[in-house]
Amino acid sequence: MFYLLHGDDEFTNREHLKKLRLQGDFEYNQDTFNGGEVDPGTIIATCNTLPFLAEQRLVVVEGLPKKRRGESPVSTSADEGATTQVSPETGTGGKGGKTKKGKKSGKGSTETRAGFEKGLTEYISHLPDSVVLIVLVDELLEASNPLVKAASEHGKVVQSTLPRGAALVSWIKKRAQSIGVSINEEAAALLANYIGNQLRLLANELDKIATYVGDGGTITVDDVRLLSAQVQEARIFDLTDALAQRNQKQALTILHDLLADGEPPIRLISTIITQVRALLLVKELSQKGMRAAQIATTIGIAPFVAEKAARQVGKFTPAQLEHAYRQLLATDAALKRSRMTPEMALDLLVVSFGTG
Numbered sequence: 001m002f003y004l005l006h007g008d009d010e011f012t013n014r015e016h017l018k019k020l021r022l023q024g025d026f027e028y029n030q031d032t033f034n035g036g037e038v039d040p041g042t043i044i045a046t047c048n049t050l051p052f053l054a055e056q057r058l059v060v061v062e063g064l065p066k067k068r069r070g071e072s073p074v075s076t077s078a079d080e081g082a083t084t085q086v087s088p089e090t091g092t093g094g095k096g097g098k099t100k101k102g103k104k105s106g107k108g109s110t111e112t113r114a115g116f117e118k119g120l121t122e123y124i125s126h127l128p129d130s131v132v133l134i135v136l137v138d139e140l141l142e143a144s145n146p147l148v149k150a151a152s153e154h155g156k157v158v159q160s161t162l163p164r165g166a167a168l169v170s171w172i173k174k175r176a177q178s179i180g181v182s183i184n185e186e187a188a189a190l191l192a193n194y195i196g197n198q199l200r201l202l203a204n205e206l207d208k209i210a211t212y213v214g215d216g217g218t219i220t221v222d223d224v225r226l227l228s229a230q231v232q233e234a235r236i237f238d239l240t241d242a243l244a245q246r247n248q249k250q251a252l253t254i255l256h257d258l259l260a261d262g263e264p265p266i267r268l269i270s271t272i273i274t275q276v277r278a279l280l281l282v283k284e285l286s287q288k289g290m291r292a293a294q295i296a297t298t299i300g301i302a303p304f305v306a307e308k309a310a311r312q313v314g315k316f317t318p319a320q321l322e323h324a325y326r327q328l329l330a331t332d333a334a335l336k337r338s339r340m341t342p343e344m345a346l347d348l349l350v351v352s353f354g355t356g
Helices: 010-023 040-047 077-082 113-124 146-154 166-178 185-195 199-213 221-227 229-244 248-260 265-287 292-299 303-313 318-336 342-352
Strands: 002-006 030-034 057-062 131-137 156-159
Touching (some): 002 010, 002 146, 010 131, 030 040, 040 057, 131 146, 146 156, 229 265, 248 265, 248 342, 265 292, 265 303, 292 303
Parallel strands (some): 002 131, 002 156, 057 131
16 A cells, blocks of 8 residues: 655644554564655665565655756656666666665765656555555645655545644644544634644644643633643733834733733743843844744744744844843843832833833
8 A cells, every 4th residue: 555645734744644553563564764865776675575474564755855956846868867777576676787775874865856756656556465655745746746646546645734724723623622622712713823833833732731621621712821831922922012013002901911811920021031032133143144944943943933033023123122131131130129019010111112
């Protein structure tokens, strides 16, 4: 059996892979290859190896070779001439009859993507009953892709794309049901709005809140606000957004809502300090021409945090951010020394934020 799992939803791709692993009695007959580091000959030779003390062998190929600049999605004659021809029966071939060795190091395969896909698709129709071959690709492949065609004809295609809008809220509800709880519409919308379609993060948050409400319980907005650190951090980003827009009324409303929800003032200040520090770093790196994804990797923050920060930094000059950072540190010190009430300290911070 051949399965092709593809699409931009890496979480669901791996959920499908996990289920397929559990469906068979593979025992120790499981092999996983990085598609960017191995050639088709090695995969085919492994597929043709009979399983030991089990009915089937599982072979998983994660990813495909990176497309080279100017490479066509369809193999050209030049590609065919450069690619070793592999025998479906033996996994051997090529010039002089030598078997190509799979690349196990991080140096990457010498195969073009077109050559790699061609080598696999020519073999799939000869796949023995003793093997289950799964190719997992975290990108959406076109219907004309040879692997998609081969899977449609000789196996199964499972396409997973990231849900958005109403589909994301529906996904959250179904995920909650699958772990034995329910979630009301408002709570599901809150998670969708603040976490977005980061499905792995959403699943982790739902697991945590489900443990709190118990089997058969219903997750409410109050539960989400109480237990989801991600949502609270995102709400504090809304506060920073309001401050950046000099919208004191909205900032004070968000601030008092957070305090009413039981957010400790010291932790609130600490989170805002962390966010403003991130804004300073993002401002510096964006001025050097870095994009949000590069910035996230460089300073070790989540991609969605980098994207939000990148949208905010344009509303501040570097001097304003530095002044705001000093204000936050002073407010933090005042709170710890009990020189004023938390509400007064935070209200004063909102009124004077970013000025000077």
